[in-house]
Amino acid sequence: MNFRVIFALVLRYLYLYTRTPMRMVELVFWPVVDLVVWGNVTVFIQKNSNPDFGHFILFMLGGMILWDIMFRAQQGVAISFLEDVWTRNLLNVFVAPVRTSEYVGATFIVGLLRIAVTAVVLGLISWVGYAFNIFSLGGWLLPFFLNLLAFGWALGLLSTGLILRYGQAAESLAWAIPFFFQPVVAVFYRVEDMPAWSQPIAWCLPPTYIFEGMRQVMQSGQMRWDYLAWAAGLNVLCLAGAGALFGWILQQTRRRGLLTKFATQ
Amino acid sequence: MPSSASSDPREVILQAHHLTREFDGVRALDDFCFELRRGEVLGLLGANGAGKTTAMNCLLGLTLPTSGSVSAFGLDLQRHRIEILKRANFCSAYTALPGNLLVRQNLTVFARIYGVPDANARIAELMELLEIPHLAGRVTGQLSAGESTRVNLVKALLNRPELLMLDEPTASLDPDIADKVRKVVRRVQRENQLGILYTSHNMRDIEEVCDRVIFLHRGRVVCEGTPTDLLARSSSQSLEDVFIKIARDGEILQEPPTPPSA
Ligand SMILES: Nc1ncnc2c1ncn2[C@@H]1O[C@H](COP(=O)(O)OP(=O)(O)OP(=O)(O)O)[C@@H](O)[C@H]1O
Ligand SMILES: [Mg+2]
Numbered sequence: 001m002n003f004r005v006i007f008a009l010v011l012r013y014l015y016l017y018t019r020t021p022m023r024m025v026e027l028v029f030w031p032v033v034d035l036v037v038w039g040n041v042t043v044f045i046q047k048n049s050n051p052d053f054g055h056f057i058l059f060m061l062g063g064m065i066l067w068d069i070m071f072r073a074q075q076g077v078a079i080s081f082l083e084d085v086w087t088r089n090l091l092n093v094f095v096a097p098v099r100t101s102e103y104v105g106a107t108f109i110v111g112l113l114r115i116a117v118t119a120v121v122l123g124l125i126s127w128v129g130y131a132f133n134i135f136s137l138g139g140w141l142l143p144f145f146l147n148l149l150a151f152g153w154a155l156g157l158l159s160t161g162l163i164l165r166y167g168q169a170a171e172s173l174a175w176a177i178p179f180f181f182q183p184v185v186a187v188f189y190r191v192e193d194m195p196a197w198s199q200p201i202a203w204c205l206p207p208t209y210i211f212e213g214m215r216q217v218m219q220s221g222q223m224r225w226d227y228l229a230w231a232a233g234l235n236v237l238c239l240a241g242a243g244a245l246f247g248w249i250l251q252q253t254r255r256r257g258l259l260t261k262f263a264t265q
Numbered sequence: 266m267p268s269s270a271s272s273d274p275r276e277v278i279l280q281a282h283h284l285t286r287e288f289d290g291v292r293a294l295d296d297f298c299f300e301l302r303r304g305e306v307l308g309l310l311g312a313n314g315a316g317k318t319t320a321m322n323c324l325l326g327l328t329l330p331t332s333g334s335v336s337a338f339g340l341d342l343q344r345h346r347i348e349i350l351k352r353a354n355f356c357s358a359y360t361a362l363p364g365n366l367l368v369r370q371n372l373t374v375f376a377r378i379y380g381v382p383d384a385n386a387r388i389a390e391l392m393e394l395l396e397i398p399h400l401a402g403r404v405t406g407q408l409s410a411g412e413s414t415r416v417n418l419v420k421a422l423l424n425r426p427e428l429l430m431l432d433e434p435t436a437s438l439d440p441d442i443a444d445k446v447r448k449v450v451r452r453v454q455r456e457n458q459l460g461i462l463y464t465s466h467n468m469r470d471i472e473e474v475c476d477r478v479i480f481l482h483r484g485r486v487v488c489e490g491t492p493t494d495l496l497a498r499s500s501s502q503s504l505e506d507v508f509i510k511i512a513r514d515g516e517i518l519q520e521p522p523t524p525p526s527a
Contacts, residue, residue, distance in 0.1 A: 069389035087406075094421070095325050096378045099389060105277040257319070257328040 020169040029176060036183040054219050061132045062214050065122045070148040070155075070207060071178050072118045076111025077104075077156020078174035082168045085168065086251050094259060100250060104243070106155050107160075115149060116150030140217050144210050150235040151206050155181070157242035158196070161249040167258075186211045206234040269338055274515060276303045278428050278460045279324065284333035286319050286484075294320040294330070295484035303427070304458040306451075308465065308475035308492075312512035316484040317464040321430050324376040324462070325355055351379070356421035358414055358436035364406020368416050372423070380425035391419040394449055410437035418446065422453060429454075429461045435470055447473050468504040478504075480511050487511055 015246045017023050045056055068185040093103065119134075126132040135141065159177040163170050184198050191199050202208045209231035213223035253259045279301040286294040294316045301307050302349055309317045322328040326346045335342040337349045362371040369388070376384035392398045395415045400408065408416065414437060421429060431450070451474055454461055463478040465471055471478055472492050480488045488511070489493065492504055501507045 083363070087365065088361045089363045090377070091327070091355075091357070091360040092362060095350060095353075095355040097347045098378060099347060134428055243392065254327065255329045257286065257322070258329050 003028065017120070019191045022166070022169050022172060024170055026176070030179070032191060033179050033183060034197055037188065040194055041188050044193040045119060047193050048190075054215075057130070058132055058218060059215055060188055061126050061130060062134070062137070062218060065119070065134055066148060066211065066214060067182070068118055068122060069145065070152040073111040073149045073152025074155040074159065074178050075174070076114045077107040077153055078159040078177075080107040080110045081160045082163070083173060085163075090259075098191050100247060104157065104246070111153055111156060115145070116151075119145070131190060133146055137214065137217055140213065140223065143232075144214065145234055147206055147210050147228075147231045150239055152178075154235070154238040154242040157239075157246045161242070161246040164246075164253050165249050169257040181207070183203060184208075188216060190192065190215065206231040209234075277304050278443065279337045279462065280335070281320070281324065282334050284320070284323055284330045284335065286316075286323055287326065287331045292484045294323065297333070297481075297484065299479055299486070299489075299509070300491040301460045302426070302460055303460050304454070305477065306454060306461040306463055306475045308463050308471045308478035310352070310464070310471065310478055311481035312506060312508075313510075315481040317481060318432060319484075320481070321355075321432050321462065321464065325353075325447060326350075326429060342484070349428075351424070352426060353430070354424060354426040355430045355432070356414075356417045356433035356434055358410075358417075358434060361413060361443075362405050362420060364404070366405055367401070368403050368405050368408070369401040371416070372419060375420050375514065376423050381423050384423075387423060388419065391422050394453070395419055396445065404423060411442050413437060414438060415442070415446065418449075425457065429459055431461060431463045433465055434463070435465060435467055443467070443470070450474060468496060468508060472504055480508075482511055 041060075068265050085094060123134040126134065137144065156178050159173050162173050162177070167171075183192075185193065185200050186202055187207075191202045191208060191212060193203060209227040213227045213231075215225040216227075250259075271445065277300045277482050281297055284294050284297040285292065293314075297316070297320055309320060311317050316502070319328065323330045324337075324342075326335070326342050326349075329343075338352060340349055342349060357515050362375075364370075366374075372388045373384060376388060378469070381387050389398065389402075392401060395418055397412065397415050397419070400412055400416060403412075405413065405416065405522055414434060421431070434450070438446060447470060453459060461474075463470070463475060475492060477489070478495065479486055488498075492496065495507050496502075496504065499507045499510060501510065
């Protein structure tokens with residue numbers, strides 16, 4: 001054991017952390033997300049602990065499965081792009097007659113395929129292991145899927161755009177972006193049990209309506225139709241916004257000449 | 266499939282109009298103009314950092330020029346990028362095909378992107394041409410640098426391009442393979458009246474492959490001509506000497522006032 005060597009290696013990591021602020025952000029980001037989500041879960045359970053309310057465990061499992069569906073859709077987009085970065089294939093794609101919309105469309109389909117696998121596997125395990133049948137959501141499941149898919153795609157585009165903009169140092173955004181939204185889209189608890197200041201934010205995000213709707217369906221077999229309308233409308237806006245942002249960042253990247261640095265580094 | 270045989274062999278297929286590209290105030294490319302004709306192999310030479318790759322990236326639309334424009338096949342690159350890229354291709358020693366796929370899988374993907382008819386036959390034909398049929402089932406990431414360069418070349422020829430840009434295609438090849446690659450490039454080029462823009466630090470490449478060369482120095486074109494012409498003008502023994510002269514002091518070779526033989 002030579003302490004000089006150990007300190008030299010520590011120094012190397014410290015340099016790395018100061019060179020890439022993203023890594024510092026991560027130190028704080030994940031613990032905060034965990035804390036807020038579990039804090040809100042606790043409040044939710046405390047406020048509603050009467051036997052008529054329903055089974056928290058089922059709410060949690062349902063929320064978890066639907067969340068994962070959205071997460072996979074986002075990953076389908078972001079990780080597909082990163083695969084091309086990691087394998088230095090991006091340049092080949094950009095010099096081929098591939099339109100941005102075609103490239104993005106392909107990643108969307110990958111997102112869809114990933115969801116299909118996730119949904120089936122999680123559905124089976126939760127049914128066999130926890131007597132929770134996701135299909136008890138019945139015909140509601142389809143609009144839930146579609147809306148979560150759409151928002152996952154939008155988040156995927158957002159993550160990809162940010163990675164393009166900030167380079168590989170921002171790679172971890174591919175995983176972090178969805179969790180940035182997790183505390184405020186009411187995955188595991190009702191909006192009305194969230195801290196008051198965060199409620200208006202929640203109602204601006206399409207998944208909130210889906211997770212709220214899921215709990216309504218589990219409690220009563222019905223949900224408010226206007227929730228679906230809000231989710232769909234907001235999703236259209238989110239997708240259009242994310243698409244425009246991505247296109248703009250791509251154009252900026254070309255202008256700044258960073259596309260090639262990115263593709264060959 | 267574009268029928269190049271019937272087109273005018275002297276047609277200009279790629280043109281740069283006063284391309285300038287700045288990076289943070291540094292001019293990587295300075296008022297760069299040139300023309301590439303059908304069936305011509307044009308060498309782009311210059312020292313490290315002279316702007317060759319930047320030029321190629323601008324010509325491919327990967328980097329937007331600070332000012333100036335590019336046209337190919339008579340179309341403006343910014344507005345008709347997809348149409349142009351369908352008829353062009355690119356290969357560089359510094360990019361790779363996805364390493365986690367088999368060579369055959371990678372080539373199939375690109376054959377489909379380019380809409381190559383009868384893709385399998387075309388892939389087999391090109392792999393035969395580059396003498397690498399045995400690599401089809403290998404994992405791309407495990408190929409040696411030279412093997413991977415040849416696979417990249419197969420990719421670059423898949424769509425029977427009319428315009429090919431090669432950025433240091435022989436950078437990692439041993440002399441034997443480099444020689445074979447040069448011959449293949451030359452043969453494909455002659456048979457299909459291909460226009461090629463070629464960068465290399467290997468003067469042997471340039472002498473053997475290029476009909477004409479352009480020297481870049483700090484982003485500017487400092488001289489232009491056929492390899493033999495440049496030798497005569499600079500009274501050098503080899504292109505290597507010409508290169509060194511230009512790279513060291515940016516010497517501009519004037520048109521010879523009197524031909525040496527006269
Ligand atoms: N994205 C970028 N940002 C900042 N500077 C850049 C960028 N790309 C290229 N440059 C600079 O532009 C100049 C030209 O670089 P370029 O890669 O075109 O040279 P090159 O002629 O291809 O050199 P080599 O023979 O080493 O490949 C260099 O000084 C380089 O540092
Ligand atoms: Mg270069």
